[in-house]
Amino acid sequence: xxxxxxxxxxxxxxxxxxxxxxxxxxxxxxxxxxxxxxxxxxxxxxxxxxxxxxxxxxxxxxxxxxxxxxxxxxxxxxxxxxxxxxxxxxxxxxxxxxxxxxxxxxxxxxxxxxxxxxxxxxxxxxxxxxxxxxxxxxxxxxxxxxxxxxxxxxxxxxxxxxxxxxxxxxxxxxxxxxxxxxxxxxxxxxxxxxxxxxxxxxxxxxxxxxxxxxxxxxxxxxxxxxxxxxxxxxxxxxxxxxxxxxxxxxxxxxxxxx
Amino acid sequence: xxxxxxxxxxxxxxxxxxxxxxxxxxxxxxxxxxxxxxxxxxxxxxxxxxxxxxxxxxxxxxxxxxxxxxxxxxxxxxxxxxxxxxxxxxxxxxxxxxxxxxxxxxxxxxxxxxxxxxxxxxxxxxxxxxxxxxxxxxxxxxxxxxxxxxxxxxxxxxxxxxxxxxxxxxxxxxxxxxxxxxxxxxxxxxxxxxxxxxxxxxxxxxxxxxxxxxxxxxxxxxxxxxxxxxxxxxxxxxxxxxxxxxxxxxxxxxxxxxxxxxxxxxxxxxxxxxxxxxxxxxxxxxxxxxxxxxxxxxxxxxxx
Numbered sequence: 001x002x003x004x005x006x007x008x009x010x011x012x013x014x015x016x017x018x019x020x021x022x023x024x025x026x027x028x029x030x031x032x033x034x035x036x037x038x039x040x041x042x043x044x045x046x047x048x049x050x051x052x053x054x055x056x057x058x059x060x061x062x063x064x065x066x067x068x069x070x071x072x073x074x075x076x077x078x079x080x081x082x083x084x085x086x087x088x089x090x091x092x093x094x095x096x097x098x099x100x101x102x103x104x105x106x107x108x109x110x111x112x113x114x115x116x117x118x119x120x121x122x123x124x125x126x127x128x129x130x131x132x133x134x135x136x137x138x139x140x141x142x143x144x145x146x147x148x149x150x151x152x153x154x155x156x157x158x159x160x161x162x163x164x165x166x167x168x169x170x171x172x173x174x175x176x177x178x179x180x181x182x183x184x185x186x187x188x189x190x191x192x193x194x195x196x197x198x199x200x201x202x203x204x205x206x207x208x209x210x211x212x213x214x215x216x217x218x219x220x221x222x223x224x225x226x227x228x229x230x231x232x233x234x235x236x237x238x239x240x241x242x243x244x245x246x247x248x249x250x251x252x253x254x255x256x257x258x
Numbered sequence: 259x260x261x262x263x264x265x266x267x268x269x270x271x272x273x274x275x276x277x278x279x280x281x282x283x284x285x286x287x288x289x290x291x292x293x294x295x296x297x298x299x300x301x302x303x304x305x306x307x308x309x310x311x312x313x314x315x316x317x318x319x320x321x322x323x324x325x326x327x328x329x330x331x332x333x334x335x336x337x338x339x340x341x342x343x344x345x346x347x348x349x350x351x352x353x354x355x356x357x358x359x360x361x362x363x364x365x366x367x368x369x370x371x372x373x374x375x376x377x378x379x380x381x382x383x384x385x386x387x388x389x390x391x392x393x394x395x396x397x398x399x400x401x402x403x404x405x406x407x408x409x410x411x412x413x414x415x416x417x418x419x420x421x422x423x424x425x426x427x428x429x430x431x432x433x434x435x436x437x438x439x440x441x442x443x444x445x446x447x448x449x450x451x452x453x454x455x456x457x458x459x460x461x462x463x464x465x466x467x468x469x470x471x472x473x474x475x476x477x478x479x480x481x482x483x484x485x486x487x488x489x490x491x492x493x494x495x496x497x498x499x500x501x502x503x504x505x506x507x508x509x510x511x512x513x514x515x516x517x518x519x520x521x522x523x524x525x526x527x528x529x530x531x532x533x534x535x536x537x538x539x540x541x542x543x544x545x546x547x548x549x550x551x552x553x554x555x556x557x558x559x560x561x562x
Contacts (some may be wrong), residue, residue: 002364003331005364006335006363006364007364009361009364009365010361010363010364011368012361013362014361014362016358016361016367017350017354017358018353020350024349091345091348092341092343092345093345093347095311095341095345095347096345096346096358096359096362096406097362098309098310099309099310099311099337099339100334100335100359100362100363101331101334101335101362101364102331102362103331112411114448159267167377183374188374192351222533256328
């Protein structure tokens with residue numbers, strides 16, 4: 001048995017299964033984020049946004065588009081991993097992979113990659129949908145790639161951590177409802193920090209999601225409320241923290257044992 | 259060579275429940291071994307330690323001489339497991355379930371598809387390959403679990419209650435299939451509640467109770483130590499009190515007007531019983547064991 005070959009085949013198998021699952025239940029995995037993003041875009045962007053005027057030289061619709069895409073991307077990544085992993089444990093189908101010669105790292109990588117894959121599919125579809133309404137150019141391909149992949153990875157890792165801690169189905173939505181959603185809404189999806197009073201501006205600097213939104217927006221529009229390098233550092237730092245957290249959980253024997 | 263060697267294995271769950279307590283077992287390569295015990299005895303926990311689902315607390319487990327503590331990833335590739343409960347994705351198709359499982363063992367998709375056809379045909383599931391698993395009957399789901407476990411051609415097959423809830427005909431078909439597999443050299447570890455199944459298929463066994471092994475050895479030898487066996491006798495005509503008195507050395511127990519039970523011990527044979535029947539004018543129509551010898555051995559042992 002070649003260890004690395006086995007891990008590679010197992011990883012590809014996990015990815016393939018996840019892809020089939022995502023596509024099979026597309027009405028639950030791909031359609032809802034498109035509808036939500038589309039509604040935000042039409043209501044806040046077109047109807048209310050037309051009264052707001054432009055921000056930083058862009059129409060309001062153009063300005064909020066990257067943030068809306070990132071919001072869908074993050075939610076898709078998080079939801080995919082948290083539900084896929086939790087239900088694998090709940091249905092006990094996780095045992096299929098646990099009894100096989102698959103290294104725990106490969107298992108985590110498989111689930112996390114599933115989240116990244118769904119997030120990128122949602123991103124792609126969201127961009128295509130938005131192109132019907134606005135011209136969407138790319139100012140920095142590397143920034144778009146870094147922040148889309150990095151955010152998808154971060155929220156997939158977060159979904160995994162949440163799923164490990166979850167001991168009942170209600171626990172799956174606690175993080176996304178009470179932490180992720182408020183941070184995203186206050187992260188500057190719909191506004192520039194420059195429009196906020198000073199106190200709220202300062203508070204916004206404590207919100208990590210604000211850096212991800214601004215980094216992603218920089219990729220598309222070339223503008224950001226904070227330095228792009230600060231955004232890169234914050235995202236990289238958060239990914240490292242999430243990876244270390246997961247490693248600590250596995251070292252404690254949590255997650256992959258029944 | 260020993261396929262599985264379990265030495266002083268102990269598993270204490272968080273909270274202090276001692277599920278396995280100093281278990282020592284040896285299963286030779288090519289053997290068809292039964293692990294018996296009442297519910298909650300520790301059979302599934304022993305299997306879960308072997309397959310890596312549950313970490314052991316103490317002791318050593320060797321598979322073909324390799325320690326699970328040192329090389330569990332390799333050891334897992336040698337084992338196929340058929341768990342007690344259905345644990346596949348019910349919305350997945352049969353072909354996806356088995357091919358995916360093969361992938362987890364490093365079998366490439368192209369090779370897995372060839373193997374899937376072979377295994378699913380053997381277990382009469384090929385026609386259903388594109389159906390979702392949720393549409394299968396209980397017996398088909400059991401066969402699917404066996405098919406899935408065989409996808410990577412394991413050297414050891416562990417079956418945890420494989421025929422639970424399966425009808426008699428299908429159970430016998432599965433026995434034939436498992437016997438064929440064993441003849442091809444696959445070592446099989448079976449846990450079952452059907453003692454007749456263990457007696458039919460296995461040469462050696464261990465009985466586990468409250469996490470401890472309370473008997474181990476060849477089934478024939480263990481059950482030959484049984485001193486009594488219970489038989490049910492149907493007679494032509496009605497049983498009288500005189501009839502029962504004539505048979506009192508067999509401790510007869512009336513079931514209804516035409517049926518009674520007798521206990522044949524090593525001191526008296528069935529020939530003695532028939533001799534007494536002849537003298538007393540009792541006309542037996544049929545006689546059958548109430549339970550098989552292994553069942554009686556098991557009950558005697560676990561009720562001690």
